[in-house]
Amino acid sequence: MVLETVLVSTALKTVGIVGSGLWLLPLMLAGITYHNYNRLDPESPPIDAKMIQREYDFIVVGGGSAGAVVASRLSEIPSWSTLLLEAGPDENEISDVPSLAAYLQLSKLDWAYKIEPTGRACLGMKNGRCNWPRGKVLGGSSVLNYMLYVRGNRKDYDLWESLGNPGWNYEEVLKYFKKSEDNRNPYLAKTDYHSSGGYLTVQESPWRTPLVLAFVEAGQEMGYDNRDINGERQDGFMVAQGTIRRGTRCSTAKAFLRPVKLRKNLQTALNAHVTRLLINPTTMRVYGVEFVRHGRKQIVLARKEVILSAGAINSPQIMMLSGLGPREHLQKLGIPVLRNLAVGDNLQDHVGMGGLTFLVDKPISIVQNRFQAFPMTMQYITKGKGPMTTLGGVEGLAFVNTIYGNRSWPDIQFHMAPASINSDGGLKVRKVLGLTDLLYNTVYKPIANKDSWTMMPLLLRPKSRGTVRLKSKSPFHYPIIDANYFAHRADIDTLVEGAKIAIKISQSPVFKKFNSRLHTIPFPNCRDHKFGSDAYWECHIRTISMTIYHPVGTCKMGPEWDSTAVVDPRLRVYGVKGLRVIDTSIMPTIPSGNTNAPAIMVGEKGADLIKEDWLSPKS
Ligand SMILES: Cc1cc2nc3c(=O)[nH]c(=O)nc-3n(C[C@H](O)[C@H](O)[C@H](O)COP(=O)(O)OP(=O)(O)OC[C@H]3O[C@@H](n4cnc5c(N)ncnc54)[C@H](O)[C@@H]3O)c2cc1C
DSSP, X not given: OHHHHHHHHHHHHHHHHHOSOOTTHHHHHHHHHHTTHHXXXXXXOOOBOSXXXXXXXXXXXXXXXXXXXXXXXXXXXXXXXXXXXOSSXXXXXXXXXXXXXGXXXXXXXXXXXXXXXXXXXXXXXXXXXXXEOOBOXXXXXXXXXXXXXXXXXXXXXXXXXXXXXXXXXXXXXXXXXXXXEEEOOHHHHTSTTOOSSSSEEEEEOSOOOHHHHHHHHHHHHTTOOBOOTTSSOOOEEXXXXXXXXXXXXXXXXXXIIGGGTTOTTXXXXXXXXXXXXXXXXXXXXXXXXXXXXXXXXXXXXXXXXXXXXXXXXXXXXXXHHTTEEOHHHXXXXXXXXXXXXXXXXXXXXXXXXXXXXXXXXXXXXXXXXXXXXXXXXXXXXXXXXXXXXXXXXXXXXXXXXXXXXBTTBXXXXXXXXXXXXXXXXXXXXXXHHTBOHHHIIIIIGGXXXXXXXXXXXXXXXXXXXXXXXXXXXXXXXXXXXXXXXXXXXXXXXXXXXXXXXXXXXXXXXXXXXXXXXXXXXXXXXXXXXXXXXXXXXXHHHHHSEEEOSOXXXXXXXXXXXXXXXXXXXXXXXXXXXXXXXXXXXXXXXOOSSOSHHHHHHHHHHHHHHHHHHHHSTTO
């Protein structure tokens, strides 16, 4: 009876989260419950604090990739008390499953943002607007992400330091990447660039298709090495590493918060939406935050500091709601300006070309309706193996350079997946992308459920810059996000070159074994251009302009003389006492690679900066 109740309630809860179209859920949930997964897991979920004290030493706003790290590390000091406020709930059984990553988008664990239409990008999405998922859950976007573990290029961090940020060069940040890491692939763990024993588990998915091996071999045929792209050099091809543990997702909440949940000096409050900072306008000191929890407005005070780790959209939103931001914008909304700062500027994201599809003749790709629910689910539950452990479908990664880049600092990344938009028969992927019916029905429906694979060329260092602005004074109105993709001509030119390299890779001899060929139904809005010409690829890129969800830069770190800087190199907000920002928004330029590991690195380093500032004899 107890078992049945648990099953039914978990199933109902989950179906509410991911929709009812998922045929394998009941089976999976039965298996998970039968094996009493929670009890076997040495790290059971964190404790949601019912009662919140009046005052803490530190308040961390947002328990995402960076915030979870900050809260965990601050609570290592027994005499400091820390409160972590997170707007979303805890993770669930579905978010644990690596292959179901896309199913979390547009669910209640997603802020479900959309960017403004520009007419230059996202033309194949409904109303010309791309979806911008962000995790609204403990663990933040590390719960929604595709788990790819990528650090970026050493030159990214050397650049940060050269912009006036001492302590942020590659050698310095490498220490922090390694501090977090527990790499479980021995061939990587033993190198100088990786480590074992940290909180964050990193390993390859235990399952792969022959297509990823062909991808790596094709890279070699093109003159690129099969190498650890997080190691000495970045250019090359490899089977992806991911933040997974025993075949399931290792979010930052699992990695950094669960092991320390019994510490008396750390409290975590879920479903606590921070609405503004409390700032004394005379002293310009932040002394607490206001938040809404279960419909009730509350305040909590900070003795030492408030740390904003709400991510690249919400950290600037909270600052602007509190009177810290661009003067004219705040005045227009009637928000008293406490400090004129370039908050919300400098928005950068990796935009890529989605939908490039190659068909193959052999049954070697991921085709949703071919996978057998029962054996696949049992393999996942009992052994942590099989297709359900694939990193959101992505198997291979590569860094290459176009004619505009160079080998030591590649300008294009490829994500290779043994599936494409057609592989689930139109059930989910087209929806999370927000594709128009015309585009899907014309191009992808004719090949629905056919064996295929994709490569997504991604622009690593865009020149275009966007903004985040408030829609209104209400903390519950979504901010206006203008990604401003392709404002700069060079961005589109580089991506077109990336597309051509991708096609060359797909034509290499190794892929011929599978009779791999480009899917050539033209996009309806691109028919005026000759298929395969530069102009056609440009039109394709502007039609399925794909974010891979890496917004950064909106509370830029920089030296005092840089008028666009919001935080100093110790991540303290200029002109305000007791306030730091520690998340992807501080990045002055976007790293050349996926941003989760860099966000965790920022969390690690940020926590150490706080410790240095409060514990050194001088302070
Ligand atoms: C769908 C998707 C796929 C991705 N795939 C990858 C990948 O494979 N590899 C990779 O490296 N990167 C990936 N990324 C990017 C990566 O996950 C992010 O860059 C990283 O998680 C950002 O970390 P953060 O700490 O800046 O913000 P987040 O992790 O987003 O954390 C912000 C937290 O603050 C909370 N919050 C926001 N506002 C408030 C408020 N007002 N009050 C209280 N709490 C608040 C949020 O709910 C959230 O928990 C992906 C991202 C997404 C969305």
